[in-house]
Amino acid sequence: MDKNTETKLSKYISLLLRHKPETIGLNLDENGWANSDEMIEKSAKNGINFSKEDLVLIVKNCKKQRFTFNQDETKIRANQGHSIPVNLELKDLKPPDTLYHGTAEQNLESIFKNGIDKRKRNHVHLSNNIETATKVGLRHGKVIVLKINTKQMFCDGCHFYLSKNNVWLCDFIDVKYISIFMNDGRNNH
Numbered sequence: 001m002d003k004n005t006e007t008k009l010s011k012y013i014s015l016l017l018r019h020k021p022e023t024i025g026l027n028l029d030e031n032g033w034a035n036s037d038e039m040i041e042k043s044a045k046n047g048i049n050f051s052k053e054d055l056v057l058i059v060k061n062c063k064k065q066r067f068t069f070n071q072d073e074t075k076i077r078a079n080q081g082h083s084i085p086v087n088l089e090l091k092d093l094k095p096p097d098t099l100y101h102g103t104a105e106q107n108l109e110s111i112f113k114n115g116i117d118k119r120k121r122n123h124v125h126l127s128n129n130i131e132t133a134t135k136v137g138l139r140h141g142k143v144i145v146l147k148i149n150t151k152q153m154f155c156d157g158c159h160f161y162l163s164k165n166n167v168w169l170c171d172f173i174d175v176k177y178i179s180i181f182m183n184d185g186r187n188n189h
Contacts (some may be wrong), residue, residue: 010062010066013067024039024043030086031086032082036073066165079163080167090161094154094160095126098147098150100146100181101116102127103146115172116172124170126167126170130181147178
C-alpha cells in the first residue's frame, strides 16, 4: 500500500471510530470498540475496500498511534479524539507539572477569554512536549504553543487521563492555568 492510500485509509478509519460510525452503519460498543471484520465488510459495501492485513498495517504504522486492537485483533478502537460518547475506561492520573497545547494564533483571544474547552470532542488534548504541540497547532494556522500549569490544576482538583497513545486528556482548562510559551524560553500571559 502506498503512503497516500495509507493516509487516506487512516483518516477514513479515524472518521468511523472517532466521529461518524453511522456513515456505514458500524456498531461501536460503549467502550468504542468495533468489530474489525464488520468494519471491513460495511466499508466495502460503501465503496471503500481494504483487507484485514491493510487494517493491521494502518494500526501498526500510524505515527500518532490513533488505533488499538484487542488481543486477538477481532476488535479495533480509536485511542482518543472522539466526538461521540464512548467510555475509554481511562484512569485518573497525576500529570507532569507542565503540559502543552498547540493552537492557532486566531484562537488566542477566545482562549484567554473563555479557557480551553473540549468543544465537540470528549476531552481537551495536551502534549508532554513542545514539538508535538507545535505539530498539532500547525494544522490550524500560525501556531502558538500554550504552556499549561497542570501541577496547579491537579492540586485544584482537576482530573487528568492518559490515553493509550500518550495524549494527556482533561475536560477543561481555565484561563488562570494558561500562558503562552515562547521559543526563547520566556512565558507571557
